Amino acid sequence: MxxxxxxxxxxxxxxxxxxxxxxxxxxxxxxxxxxxxxxxxxxxxxxxxxxxxxxxxxxxxxxxxxxxxxxxxxxxxxxxxxxxxxxxxxxxxxxxxxxxxxxxGNGFPMEDFYGQNLIFVAGGIGLIPLRSCIVYALHNRERFQKVQVFYGARTPKDLMYVDLLKEWEKSAGFECHLTVDRKDSTWKGNVGVVGSLFQKSGVELPVENTTVFVCGPPVMFRFVLKDLKSMGFQDRQMVSTLERYMKCGVGKCGHCCIGVAYVCVDGPVFNLEQIKKLGEEI
Ligand SMILES: Cc1cc2nc3c(=O)[nH]c(=O)nc-3n(C[C@H](O)[C@H](O)[C@H](O)COP(=O)(O)OP(=O)(O)OC[C@H]3O[C@@H](n4cnc5c(N)ncnc54)[C@H](O)[C@@H]3O)c2cc1C
Ligand code: FES
Missing domain, CATH: 2.40.30.10 (Translation factors)
Incomplete structure (x- = not known):
């Protein structure tokens, strides 16, 4: 038996x-x-x-x-x-x-992005879910084309993972651009919202063959998407994670549903095309 x-x-x-x-x-x-x-x-x-x-x-x-x-x-x-x-x-x-x-959850399908340019745009604690992909890209550097990180926080004291940021700034073939909304006496870098980094001299964002990862507070998300759209990026090229109240985490309780999607199982990673189809306000 x-x-x-x-x-x-x-x-x-x-x-x-x-x-x-x-x-x-x-x-x-x-x-x-x-x-x-x-x-x-x-x-x-x-x-x-x-x-x-x-x-x-x-x-x-x-x-x-x-x-x-x-x-x-x-x-x-x-x-x-x-x-x-x-x-x-x-x-x-x-x-x-x-x-x-x-x-x-589904996670970012990193293998699908092999051979592409990767652009990471994070605001505040939005760097938490992106940290994993950025380190993955660094550890698999030869599998990707250009890799760029754009990260902003309110003040220099609000920048997360500072040791890692220093490492990223020094890594060959890996661009890391930082900004703060308000500087203090220690800060020598860029001041302004994260999108202002796209206009910095010497910064070029490749639009073709590129996936852009965006995570941050809703207001930053909206402005960054507007900037990226004006540069020619398509909705399916931009990926993010959705946060919903979750209970079971395994597609049983329905707490995390947006329309037909269970964020805990079908997400939390979605591209912008999918997010719009779900009727999510951006
Ligand atoms: C997929 C996913 C990944 C997450 N990853 C992280 C992470 O890596 N680090 C981290 O610090 N937090 C993360 N969060 C948010 C975290 O789950 C909540 O902050 C936590 O549930 C709050 O629990 P609490 O009992 O301390 O606060 P509560 O007393 O439940 O809530 C306190 C405040 O936080 C707000 N809040 C609670 N849960 C959420 C939520 N899910 N989304 C938005 N606002 C919320 C409430 O509205 C309230 O204002 C994630 C959430 C999701 C859905
Ligand atoms: S958290 Fe229960 S269905 Fe997603």
Missing amino acids: SETVLQNVYLPKTVILDRVVDEIDEVKTFFWRFEDKQEQEAFRKFMPGQFAQVTIFGAGEFPASLPPSPTESEVFFTIRKVGSVTAAMHALKPGDRFAVRGPY
Whole structure:
């Protein structure tokens, strides 16, 4: 007689917090590992742009992007404290346990972009979901043509992943342009919205054979899309991630639905053509 093993998709696996890094005000990066090594290996097959459901015991569960690239050895989340569950996560100390289920969602199909130019445009904590693809592109540099990063934050203190940004600025064949809305005495770079970087002398955005990744607050998103459209980019060339309230993360509860699409399964990555078809306001 065959034995039927029922898998509970809602059951998170316990992980151990290894270390915590302060990024910017109210934002921290949490490096963690599964208690079970096999779970760790299975999980590390995630794709850039996927997310996981994070459980903080006694507080609740929430969705979080996976900012590491699958080409990196460590796994981590970068989390902004906005409410009760993210505050409980911020209170965790190395050695504490929490739980994770996933990876979920479609992710960015990076292999489909081999041979193309990649342009990454991020505002504020919009760099969290794009970090994975950018590091992936850097680790697979020969597979892509031109790679450009345009990143803006409100002030120099709001720029995330600063060590990585310095590395990107120095990497051969990899352009990294930064800007802030308001400078301080330390800032020698560009001042202005992220779209102002497209006009900088020496900056050329290739329109043909290019995919543009855009993530950031809605107002930045709208202005950047307008700039890109005026340069000739088509809707299907521009990809982003949609954020929706999620509960199950696996296409069962319907919390994340936009029209016929389940953002947790069909997304969170969509191109602009798909986003418009869903009737999403941009
Ligand atoms: C696919 C996906 C990936 C995400 N990745 C990250 C990430 O990498 N890092 C990160 O810090 N956050 C991320 N978020 C947002 C994160 O899930 C919410 O901030 C979290 O659920 C808030 O939980 P809370 O209990 O602390 O706050 P709550 O008390 O639930 O909410 C506090 C405030 O945050 C707002 N809020 C809560 N959830 C969302 C949401 N899903 N979208 C927009 N606003 C919300 C509420 O309206 C409220 O104003 C992601 C969300 C999704 C859907
Ligand atoms: S979160 Fe339940 S269906 Fe998407």
